[in-house]
Amino acid sequence: MASAENAKPTCPVCHQADKVKTTQAAYNSGVTRCAPPDMPTKQVTMTSYISACMVLVGICVFLIIVFIGGLENNFPQPAMLALVITTIVCIITSLAVSYYAFQRVVRGDNEVSAYYPAWDKAMATWKNWYYCSRDEVVFDPQTNKVVSSDQLTKVREFRSQPDALKTALAAHS
Known part of the structure; x- marks a missing residue:
């Protein structure tokens, strides 16, 4: 004996239950009209920010190597100071860009939620x-x-x- 919960409802048009199925089963069998609502998503692109930070960090590494090499060759003092300041600025800029990108991801997650x-x-x-x-x-x-x-x-x-x-x-x- 089938319970009332498992019994299929009858169609309001033909008043029969033999061809009735859930919308999930209908969609799985290829009825696109019965497609479920799409789950909300938001794509926040990070590639440009990460690429910019990689370039800045690469510049920092290059400048540090030049700075270390300049110590042995009596590199002029003002040029060394400029290299150190440029390296510090690049590192701080990379951190700021990373923070901004992280905030965009958090904002996108909040909008989707x-x-x-x-x-x-x-x-x-x-x-x-x-x-x-x-x-x-x-x-x-x-x-x-x-x-x-x-x-x-x-x-x-x-x-x-x-x-x-x-x-x-x-x-x-």
Whole structure:
């Protein structure tokens, strides 16, 4: 005897349950209409900052080698001072650029985490829906109504819901 929880709901169009499956199963079988909402991500590029820091550190290494070689050859005192100051400036600049890049990553992570509550809500809604392959409709078994294309799009594009985002961003500030 099957429990009521495991019983498939009936389609509101054909009133049968034999071709009904979850939206996850429908998506796995190739029905792209039943695609889940994409998990929020943000790509913060670090390559340019890391490359700039590598060049600055390379300059520092070169200047230190020149400075050490200049000690044996009676390198002029003002030139040595200029090399030391330039090396210190390059090191401090590399540290400042690294700090800035790290802050960009943290800011990007905070912006993405503001979308997680809206994504969780969209996923919960999506997981409760079913798909009837006979009628090719997505429906909500709780209301026993067909889900429109606009509703499917709205759930997939949960990032465009400004109220949820403003509330989440205010909580992180």
